[in-house]
Amino acid sequence: MTAPGLTAAVTGLGLVTAAGIGADAAWHGVTRSGPARGVRHRDELQGLSCDFMYTIDDLDAEDRLGVPAMRMMDRFSQLAVIAAREAVADAGLDTAGWDTDRVAVVIGSAHGGLPFYDEQSAVLAEKGARRVSPKLAPMTTVNSAASSVCMDLGARGPSLSVSTACSSGTVAIGTALQLLRSGACDIAIAGGAESVCSRLLISSACQMRAVSTRRDDPSTACRPFDADRDGFVVGEGAGLVVLERAEHAAARGARVRAGIAGYGASSDAYAAVAPDPEGAGIERALRTALADADMAPADVGHVNAHGTSTVMNDLIEARMLHRVLGEGPLVTSTKAMTGHALGAAGGIEAALTVLALEKQLVPPTGNLRTRDLRIPIDVVAKEARPAAFECAVKTSMGFGGHNAALVLTKSS
Numbered sequence: 042m043t044a045p046g047l048t049a050a051v052t053g054l055g056l057v058t059a060a061g062i063g064a065d066a067a068w069h070g071v072t073r074s075g076p077a078r079g080v081r082h083r084d085e086l087q088g089l090s091c092d093f094m095y096t097i098d099d100l101d102a103e104d105r106l107g108v109p110a111m112r113m114m115d116r117f118s119q120l121a122v123i124a125a126r127e128a129v130a131d132a133g134l135d136t137a138g139w140d141t142d143r144v145a146v147v148i149g150s151a152h153g154g155l156p157f158y159d160e161q162s163a164v165l166a167e168k169g170a171r172r173v174s175p176k177l178a179p180m181t182t183v184n185s186a187a188s189s190v191c192m193d194l195g196a197r198g199p200s201l202s203v204s205t206a207c208s209s210g211t212v213a214i215g216t217a218l219q220l221l222r223s224g225a226c227d228i229a230i231a232g233g234a235e236s237v238c239s240r241l242l243i244s245s246a247c248q249m250r251a252v253s254t255r256r257d258d259p260s261t262a263c264r265p266f267d268a269d270r271d272g273f274v275v276g277e278g279a280g281l282v283v284l285e286r287a288e289h290a291a292a293r294g295a296r297v298r299a300g301i302a303g304y305g306a307s308s309d310a311y312a313a314v315a316p317d318p319e320g321a322g323i324e325r326a327l328r329t330a331l332a333d334a335d336m337a338p339a340d341v342g343h344v345n346a347h348g349t350s351t352v353m354n355d356l357i358e359a360r361m362l363h364r365v366l367g368e369g370p371l372v373t374s375t376k377a378m379t380g381h382a383l384g385a386a387g388g389i390e391a392a393l394t395v396l397a398l399e400k401q402l403v404p405p406t407g408n409l410r411t412r413d414l415r416i417p418i419d420v421v422a423k424e425a426r427p428a429a430f431e432c433a434v435k436t437s438m439g440f441g442g443h444n445a446a447l448v449l450t451k452s453s
Contacts, residue, residue, distance in 0.1 A: 046333060048300040048450060049221050050290040053132025053283030054392045055124035055232075059095035059276050060378045063127060067389075068396045071378040071404045072425040076260035080274065080380070085240050091252040093259040094238060095276030095380025114180065114189050115154030116277070120385075121186035121234035122193045124279035128230060129194060132283040133295060136194055144196040145226035146187045147217040148281070149209025149233040151384030151439070152242065154181035159239050186234045198226045204384065206439030207347070208306075209233050210280060211387030215304035215445055217284050227289045232281035232388025243275065249314065251351060263381070264408035265348035265374035266355050266420045273349040276380020280389030299395040300450040302432075303334025309442025316354060316438055320361030323347075323436060326444040327365055330434070334448035338366045341448075342430020343403050345394045347438045348374025349381055354438065359416040362436075371428055373421045377407030387437040391447055394435050398451045402427055 056063060059079030060070025070078065079095050086092040102119045103111055105126075111119060125146075129136060157174075158181045164172050179185055184202035191200050199220055203213040210233025217231035237243075246252045253272040255262035263274040282301075290297055307329070309322035316322070331338065344366070347358055355374075362372060375393050382389055397403055402425050409422040435447045 046335065047222050048287060048302040049218050049284040050287045050297045051282050051299045051301060051395050052285050052290050052295045052297060053128040054298065054395060055128030055131065055281040056389060056392050057097060057100065057120050057124045058278040058379045058389055059097055062097065062100055064131065064392065064396065071375045071393060072402065074405065074424060077263065077378050077407055080259040082259065083238055085238055086243050089243055090247045090254045091243060092256060094274060097277060113176065115157045115185065116236040117150055117154060117234045118186045118189040120236060120277065120279035121148055122189050124234065124281045125190040125194060125230055128281045128283045140227065141195050141197040143198055143227040145198040145217060145220050145229040146190050146196050147201045147203060147213045147229060147231040148187040148190065149203035149213035149384045149388065150183045150186055150235050151204060151206050151209055152235065152237050153183040154185060155237050155239045155242060157181050159241055190230060196230065205443035206441055207383050207386055208437035208439035208443045208445040209384035209387065210389065211391060211435060211437035211445040211447060212306060213388065214282060214301065214391055214447060215306060218301050218304050221284060221286050227286055229284045230281055231284060232279065232391065233385035234279035235383045235385035236277040237275060237383065253350065261408045263350045263377045265350045265377055265406050266359065266412055266416050267409050268411045268413040270350045270352060270355065272351055273376065273381040276382040278379060278382040278385050278389055280385055280392045282392055297452045299398045299452050301447060302450045303330040303336065303448035305329025305333060306445045309444065311442050314440050316357050317442065318357060320357045322442055323358060323438050323444040324361045324365055327434065327436060327446040330446040330448045336432055336448055339369065340432045341366050341370045341434050342428060343397055343433040344370045344372045345390045345433065345435045346372050346374050347436050348376055350376065356413065356415055358436065358438065359418050363417040368419060371403040371421050371426060372418045373404050373406050375404055387435065387445065391435045394433050394449050398433055398449060401429055
């Protein structure tokens with residue numbers, strides 16, 4: 042059994058995002074200058090104050106998965122399976138030869154198969170109960186992404202689903218780290234998946250005034266830390282990492298891309314949709330992750346922030362980061378290029394943080410034109426910034442007060 046505090050090796054990345062499909066394409070998408078790509082007005086959202094979202098237009102899921110498999114998966118599960126295949130291939134793992142009982146899968150999602158649920162609700166209302174699909178439950182539950190990945194890869198170790206709103210992907214990776222430390226598995230595939238082009242959900246977000254209403258210029262609507270930010274823009278995607286016990290990765294001669302050294306989680310216990318105004322919950326999660334990694338605040342050179350582009354979240358998080366880490370770390374939010382992929386966001390952004398450590402380059406915060414002067418941190422804007430750093434942090438916050446933080450380290 043492995044000891045608490047052990048660093049897990051990140052050996053594979055799988056990214057399916059509006060910024061690009063595959064790690065290289067996604068990295069290029071988030072480090073380029075200019076407005077975001079992949080933001081589209083959607084017919085399903087016509088008439089809403091926010092009728093646009095980040096979509097993955099160039100993904101042929103049918104070609105990648107085949108029609109029979111697709112028919113048993115809502116889009117979020119499809120994205121998870123495609124990202125898992127990418128991550129496993131990137132890790133150089135031979136699924137025909139691995140010990141399937143020692144492979145865990147932990148995938149987070151905030152909403153699961155909501156589009157199929159919406160579709161079948163309409164069927165019930167218009168055509169009656171006898172026309173409702175018997176596949177509703179297996180396709181819409183949050184666990185269907187993890188179960189689909191397990192079936193696709195033949196993974197028979199612990200299979201868990203995490204649903205902690207917008208921190209789900211980060212919590213999933215932290216949970217996978219704990220499974221590895223406990224000795225329950227040798228390999229864990231972890232992260233998040235989400236696809237929620239749902240008129241019902243976006244209508245609610247509009248009523249909450251949580252989403253941007255810049256319908257005239259959607260590609261620049263999401264602008265984290267900007268003085269003129271007015272809300273997030275929903276995105277779809279999946280981000281998964283392959284984690285291994287360090288000795289397992291070494292024994293098979295794997296390339297180690299980075300390490301996950303620490304994890305912390307907390308609850309605000311404050312409100313259903315508003316974060317603790319002092320940021321006390323996310324601060325506890327970050328300090329716990331640093332202690333878990335045996336790192337000091339001064340060790341952190343980069344933060345991939347939650348940075349949603351909502352007025353209060355960005356301000357609360359920025360003040361917390363300054364309070365804990367000071368003015369040293371280079372901070373970015375990559376959501377301007379990927380959209381806010383809700384339960385998938387933490388998985389996507391953790392994978393991008395691995396790439397930042399590898400390349401010693403911090404992506405810019407897209408669409409940031411005029412930094413909010415109340416924000417006291419060094420937010421990278423306009424161009425990616427080269428930097429030398431050994432340690433990075435990923436922070437996440439979710440409705441209901443779910444907070445999580447990961448500490449990642451550069452591979453030696």
